[in-house]
Amino acid sequence: MTDTSPTPQIIDLGANATAPVDEPEKKGLFKRLREGLSRSTSSMTTGIASVFTKRKLDGTTIDDLEDLLIQADLGVETATAITDAVSDGRYDKEVDEAEVRAIVASEVAKVLEPVQAPLLLDGTHKPHIILVVGVNGAGKTTTIGKLAKKMSAAGKSVVLGAGDTFRAAAIDQLKIWGDRIGAPVVAREVGADSAGLAFDTITKAEEVGADIVMIDTAGRLQNKSELMSELEKVVRVIRKRNDSAPHSVLLVLDATTGQNALNQVDVFTKTVGVTGLVMTKLDGTARGGILVAIAQKSGLPVHAIGVGEGEDDLQPFVAQNFARAIAGLDDTETATNTSAPTESPS
Secondary structure, three states, X not given: OOOOOOOOXXXXXXXXXXXXXXXXXXXXXXXXXXXXXXXXXXXXXXXXXXXXXXXXXXXXHHHHHHHHXXXXXXXXXXXXXXXXXXXXXXXXXXXXXHHHHHHHHHXXXXXXXXXXXXXXXXXXXXXXXEEEEOOOOXXXXXXXXXXXXXXXXXXXXXXXXXXXXXXXXXXXXXXXXXXXXXXXXXXXXXXXXXXXXXXXXXXXXXXHOOOEEEEOOOOOOOOOHHHHXXXXXXXXXXXXXXXXXXXXXXXXXXXXXXXXXXXXHHHHHHHHOOOEEEEEOHHHOOOOOHHHHHHHHHOOOEEEEXXXXXXXXXXXXXXXXXXXXXXXXXXXXXXXXXXXXXXXXX
């Protein structure tokens, strides 16, 4: 029998990792990524250079490297994997810092490649309902606007729900995005019930036959149980309208919050069943390695990253590019094999 089930559709984020991209566009994306990660890259490469300048590899050097990697928020497991790879067969030898950076890129890519995943639309759902969650200041509303613009450009009709009813600015901001891309925005007055707003948004989308619904939420502080309970209420009400929804739950994380982002992933996943991550503000921190620690611990798909304020600075997440950029490699260099160097015959 022929399989007639709908094929999931990739939402085009400008240059999806699974779609053909010409070389100039690839180079342009990588350049913006390198520029956006410049603080993290500079901190990493400067630190590695200082550790390995005119020093043979010994226990102290390895300890210094491990400290540097942990301070960069890469996480203990990844830091250990990198130091093990660097030390393998290289003790009491001079090690080139460029070689170390290549090993860093290789080990980081190993962690990130399993979580690289495009945002998919399930063809069995119309509308495909996306709930966007995260703490105050993470960039949820802006991320919704940027994603909605890319979805609209890909030929999808979108309805937006201004569910952050505690902030007038968030409501106004979403209305501006809606006007810009020609997407209906369902909004209420400040302080209105956000669960009811979500219900109305889905109703509107069904009425107009929209492909996608994106619902904003207030900045739930993950250590405030009453606010997390309210977010659970939003999900319950959505399911009264569509028992299979939400079909995607995107957690927007602010990279500048560092280790606190790990806790956010845990709490939001337990509360609303996060299905994918978007990390913003990587340009604002020297500890962009936190994305590696989150990937290692959670295993959640990473759909996109934000490396600047511009609309094109919300990029599809490509593990190899991120790994090379944070380690200070350019777009022509490749990560090294992490095995020890072969001894030349005497």
